Amino acid sequence: MQVIDLRGVSCPTNFVKAKLALEELDNGTVARILLDDGEPVKNVPRSLKADGHRLIGLKQVDEGHYVLELEKIDA
Amino acid sequence: MADVKQTKVDLNNLKAGGFIKERGKDLFTVRLRVPGGRMSVPRLKKIAEVAEKFGGEFVHLSVRQSIELININFKDFDAVVEELGEATQKVASCGARVRVPVACGGCEYNPNGLVDTQKSALEVDEKLFGTPTGHHKFKVAFAGCPFDCPKSATNDIGFQGAIYPTLDTDACIGCGLCAKSCVPGAIVMGDDNRPIFSDAPCIWCGDCVKVCPTGAWSEAKRGYTVRIGGKWGRNPLVGTLFATFLPEERVAEFIATVLEWYKEKAEGFGRVRLGDTIIREGAQALLDHLQGRFPGYTVTATIAPQVIATQVGSSR
């Protein structure tokens, strides 16, 4: 599983980094993106959805951050 | 024979106000009409030129989004009006009239905006600006969302953008962000890990719609929350709720209907604002007047504008 760790990265850098990392992946690949609670988790998932990717799941884990599971869809 | 030059000023320009006497001899402030605070760059350049040619060292940005030219000699009124007109810049009003509406940026580029406040402000300015009320000034403001940066309820009529949220459970992935983002507490997560919505605490801010990563929340209706009877100044009042989800295209008609009532009910009471007129007549009287014309949007009952204790003077 491809993991993109964006903990500690603030808006909008986290979104831009996620975009760049997703560019490297093949169409249909499932990736896990780690996001901080607060603004990052409120903004990044919906922006990636607006870019055309498919959101599979989004869960908060015990350490406090969120794990976004998403399928990369080529624009 | 003395060489007496007669000063000529087109008095029609002065009728709607907007020319305000300053302390100095012959000098006036010229208040410009800038609905919603939007100023095109070419107009701004023309204003700068006119200010440089006829005005003082600076202009003033008024608290109601106007640019005011300072230190204009009354002999230059006609030239100022004409040169500003080249960039379609008009002079504003003062006195007992409908004033230039104020608005926040609205929804075009502002991520929070739920309605096009700029469009509403322009439309109301076009249709109602300068309308004499017969009694006192009349101010209108538009806020794009319930954060209400423009403080809409401190105006005679204040409009606040709103959406009513609706949930498509099938599209939900159970992340819980909506419940977490809903500050008023209208959403909680149920045992099935799906959101449960309660109508009563919802302020129609649309945060759930904005935050939901899958689009499971969407808008069922959109429009303005309308509060009437506010003002600030020496005896402040906060306007109260008269309508919800008023469609954007009915805003001008709504204001005109309120004006109709105000003109009639304030007759014979001197220089009195709308809010004090509502307090005297009772809020239900105005609500009755609106209910027939705006069924489905007016609320079923409301309260009179709320007095703010200033703690000076007789409210000390």
Ligand code: HEM
């Ligand atoms: C992320 C959320 C927010 C954003 C992006 C935002 C944005 C803005 C903007 C763009 C303005 C200027 C409006 C204009 O003049 O056209 C403004 C002014 C203002 N905002 Fe907000 N706002 C936010 C949240 C809030 C909240 C929650 C409050 C109140 C609790 C608030 C209170 C105000 C006030 C009172 C003003 C007017 C300041 C003044 O008198 O100059 N805002 N805000």
Ligand code: SF4
């Ligand atoms: S009222 Fe809402 S839309 Fe308007 S500036 Fe404030 S936050 Fe933005």
Ligand code: SF4
């Ligand atoms: S519109 Fe605002 S108050 Fe209403 S449920 Fe959504 S987030 Fe909560």
Ligand code: SF4
């Ligand atoms: S934000 Fe959307 S996906 Fe997440 S729990 Fe709420 S409705 Fe479901």
